[in-house]
Amino acid sequence: MRMKGAQVLVELLKKEGVECIFGYPGGAVLDIYDALFDTPEIRHILVRHEQGAAHAADGYARTTGKVGVCIATSGPGATNLVTGLATAYMDSIPIVALTGQVFTHLIGKDSFQEADTTGITMPITKHNFLVTNAEDLPHVIREAFYIASSGRPGPVLVDLPRDVQQKMIELVYPEKIKIPGYRPTYKGHAKQIKLAAEAIGEAKRPLLYVGGGVIASGASEVLFELATKADIPVVHTLMGKGAFPESHPLSLGMLGMHGTYWANKAVMRCDLLIAVGARFDDRVTGKLDTFAPHARIIHIDIDPAEIGKNVKPHIPIVGDARMVLAEIVKRLEPMTHPEWHEEIAQWKREYTPKYRESKKLLPHQVIERIYEKTKHLDTIVVTDVGQHQMWAAQKYPREKPRTWASSGGLGTMGYGLPASIGAQVGNPDKTVILISGDGSIFMKIQELVTAVNYCLPIKIFVMNNEFLGMVRQWQGCLYRGRYSCTRLVNPDIARVAQAFGAVGISVTTKDELDRAIDEALKTQDRPALVDCHIEEEENVLPFVPPGKSLDEMILE
Amino acid sequence: MEHIIAVLVENKPRVLARVASLFARRGYNIESLAVGPTQDPSISRITLVVTGNEHVLEQITKQLYKLIEVIKVGDFANTPVVDRELALIKVRAPSNLRGEIAQTAEIFRARIVDVDEESLIVEVTGTPDKIDALEQLLRKYGIIEMTRTGRIALARGSQSL
Ligand SMILES: Cc1ncc(C[n+]2csc(CCOP(=O)(O)OP(=O)(O)O)c2C)c(N)n1
Ligand SMILES: [Mg+2]
Numbered sequence: 001m002r003m004k005g006a007q008v009l010v011e012l013l014k015k016e017g018v019e020c021i022f023g024y025p026g027g028a029v030l031d032i033y034d035a036l037f038d039t040p041e042i043r044h045i046l047v048r049h050e051q052g053a054a055h056a057a058d059g060y061a062r063t064t065g066k067v068g069v070c071i072a073t074s075g076p077g078a079t080n081l082v083t084g085l086a087t088a089y090m091d092s093i094p095i096v097a098l099t100g101q102v103f104t105h106l107i108g109k110d111s112f113q114e115a116d117t118t119g120i121t122m123p124i125t126k127h128n129f130l131v132t133n134a135e136d137l138p139h140v141i142r143e144a145f146y147i148a149s150s151g152r153p154g155p156v157l158v159d160l161p162r163d164v165q166q167k168m169i170e171l172v173y174p175e176k177i178k179i180p181g182y183r184p185t186y187k188g189h190a191k192q193i194k195l196a197a198e199a200i201g202e203a204k205r206p207l208l209y210v211g212g213g214v215i216a217s218g219a220s221e222v223l224f225e226l227a228t229k230a231d232i233p234v235v236h237t238l239m240g241k242g243a244f245p246e247s248h249p250l251s252l253g254m255l256g257m258h259g260t261y262w263a264n265k266a267v268m269r270c271d272l273l274i275a276v277g278a279r280f281d282d283r284v285t286g287k288l289d290t291f292a293p294h295a296r297i298i299h300i301d302i303d304p305a306e307i308g309k310n311v312k313p314h315i316p317i318v319g320d321a322r323m324v325l326a327e328i329v330k331r332l333e334p335m336t337h338p339e340w341h342e343e344i345a346q347w348k349r350e351y352t353p354k355y356r357e358s359k360k361l362l363p364h365q366v367i368e369r370i371y372e373k374t375k376h377l378d379t380i381v382v383t384d385v386g387q388h389q390m391w392a393a394q395k396y397p398r399e400k401p402r403t404w405a406s407s408g409g410l411g412t413m414g415y416g417l418p419a420s421i422g423a424q425v426g427n428p429d430k431t432v433i434l435i436s437g438d439g440s441i442f443m444k445i446q447e448l449v450t451a452v453n454y455c456l457p458i459k460i461f462v463m464n465n466e467f468l469g470m471v472r473q474w475q476g477c478l479y480r481g482r483y484s485c486t487r488l489v490n491p492d493i494a495r496v497a498q499a500f501g502a503v504g505i506s507v508t509t510k511d512e513l514d515r516a517i518d519e520a521l522k523t524q525d526r527p528a529l530v531d532c533h534i535e536e537e538e539n540v541l542p543f544v545p546p547g548k549s550l551d552e553m554i555l556e
Numbered sequence: 557m558e559h560i561i562a563v564l565v566e567n568k569p570r571v572l573a574r575v576a577s578l579f580a581r582r583g584y585n586i587e588s589l590a591v592g593p594t595q596d597p598s599i600s601r602i603t604l605v606v607t608g609n610e611h612v613l614e615q616i617t618k619q620l621y622k623l624i625e626v627i628k629v630g631d632f633a634n635t636p637v638v639d640r641e642l643a644l645i646k647v648r649a650p651s652n653l654r655g656e657i658a659q660t661a662e663i664f665r666a667r668i669v670d671v672d673e674e675s676l677i678v679e680v681t682g683t684p685d686k687i688d689a690l691e692q693l694l695r696k697y698g699i700i701e702m703t704r705t706g707r708i709a710l711a712r713g714s715q716s717l
Contacts, residue, residue, distance in 0.1 A: 119573070122574060147624060181565070181628075303622070
């Protein structure tokens with residue numbers, strides 16, 4: 001059947017199983033929007049800024065495991081996607097971004113709303129395409145979804161000139177994909193797997209260090225099997241939150257700059273570190289030379305380039321985390337490490353975080369309250385970036401994969417609100433909780449309109465410390481308290497929410513907080529924002545200052 | 557350490573930009589670069605000369621493989637190769653010195669490929685050292701301009717990348 005390129009595109013999106021798209025129209029995508037007009041099977045969510053579309057697609061992808069799709073027009077629409085693409089790229093999130101482009105004969109002429117979108121996004125996408133020949137469209141769309149979702153996932157951008165969208169072409173669905181240079185390795189090398197199993201068998205103080213790759217590959221169940229069968233404690237990264245149930249006695253919580261005391265101690269003491277789908281980021285390792293000084297290291301990753309990039313492992317294994325772990329588990333006998341657990345228990349006894357007394361709300365109390373009142377629900381927690389993100393990571397435990405969405409690698413303030421829109425659209429029956437900050441929320445506040453428009457009952461908690469708190473903390477610790485430009489003068493955020501048509505509540509005490517949480521949970525037809533006025537100068541602890549070793553934690 | 561890397565890529569627009577952008581953003585040094593078609597019209601060959609230790613070289617190779625359009629990366633660290641560069645050198649050549657210049661060129665198996673009243677163009681191929689040496693000798697006559705290609709290389713023997 002012959003139809004317009006834009007219609008072919010929409011048919012192919014349906015074939016790929018796309019149920020919803022986040023986007024913003026404009027001149028260079030008119031044909032696509034015209035085709036969507038006749039396509040009730042695909043729900044289009046109109047955001048208020050293209051960056052929001054990319055983050056929403058990202059939040060959708062992280063919480064559903066499907067590919068997120070966003071659309072923007074050429075020029076400014078496409079450039080507005082950039083931060084969202086970079087965020088998804090750093091965290092290996094599968095997104096397909098569709099952008100309009102000027103007519104092919106106008107490319108390179110500085111035409112109206114022309115930008116070199118594929119050039120701009122080259123370093124922040126897994127791959128991108130500029131379709132100059134309409135007949136290539138079916139192949140490109142198929143490849144885009146395949147590349148985004150296979151191997152190490154990531155964002156893929158497809159740039160579509162107007163004439164490509166308009167040309168009449170044959171609707172074909174390419175069954176075969178032929179990309180000669182792209183063959184991800186899923187199966188681990190048998191010899192390496194054997195070595196890993198032996199190393200685990202010999203270790204006295206083994207430790208699992210798990211990252212976002214465990215979630216991407218769906219390896220949580222087999223990870224659980226491995227940890228429990230071989231009695232190995234687990235530390236996770238910010239991206240690995242939810243990969244292993246945090247309530248389980250083997251979970252030591254998050255490691256790294258704001259990790260738990262015992263997680264970091266365990267890293268410094270273990271004799272075998274099993275890194276799974278994690279990439280030894282500087283926020284995790286602290287000073288690299290002193291990271292896990294007594295450990296042999298097994299590194300399992302689907303991306304060969306991650307292996308040896310920061311740390312040279314003794315046993316590298318390239319492959320899919322789920323498949324590799326399954327092979328390792330098969331080769332293991334059940335075992336226990338009571339002495340190792342006793343050492344860990346000792347660290348837990350010797351340090352309990354102390355919080356000062358305050359008339360004001362303390363941030364960890366707020367998160368704990370939110371947790372207490374929502375833990376019986378099926379929840380997804382989304383965060384923005386800053387101190388509140390770390391408090392959420394520390395105080396809101398996660399039990400299952402894909403119930404946590406936070407910008408880890410890029411640390412993008414403004415990620416939270418649009419990502420929670422994507423999460424709620426993709427999970428209409430779950431309770432989506434956004435923990436944001438008074439700085440971050442204003443980076444993408446316009447998306448509150450979107451949440452109201454689509455009646456999304458997101459529970460938004462703003463940890464309002466009237467500061468760019470995380471930066472203030474660094475200024476406090478590392479720049480002798482010279483708080484340069486980090487004090488925020490905010491409007492009444494609850495009233496801002498009300499003006500957008502959301503529920504808005506301002507709280508300063510525990511009782512008010514409790515009532516506000518109840519109110520937010522009751523609200524089912526629109527978002528509810530709770531502006532929590534917290535102690536202004538609270539620091540996130542423990543804190544491993546940049547460049548310091550993990551056992552040089554500042555504890556109070 | 558200097559390494560020669562050969563990269564087989566799909567012959568598509570922007571592939572060279574992807575490779576160059578990768579080197580720029582990861583902070584790898586390119587000493588020389590040459591691109592051209594292969595016996596298969598759908599595949600181009602990029603030859604890079606890079607500097608770095610073994611660790612850097614390994615990362616470069618792995619990062620190159622991450623580019624979707626990169627099909628094969630060959631590193632010639634432990635392989636005997638034939639490697640060549642081409643230079644065209646335009647040198648001042650008054651009639652009384654031509655013989656001398658021609659003789660110098662001869663020693664390097666270089667050819668004179670253009671002549672006019674005042675100048676000659678000398679074409680020379682070889683390893684970078686050889687070209688450097690000839691350039692050095694021609695300097696005293698006055699080099700008007702010169703251009704050199706990037707290095708290209710093939711492994712000796714019958715196997716291919
Ligand atoms: C887009 C962007 N700009 C700047 C930063 C640098 N930055 C990191 S945390 C932070 C402060 C965040 O403030 P807020 O949202 O109020 O969170 P808090 O730390 O106070 O909890 C800033 C400015 C960033 N991460 N992202
Ligand atoms: Mg703040």
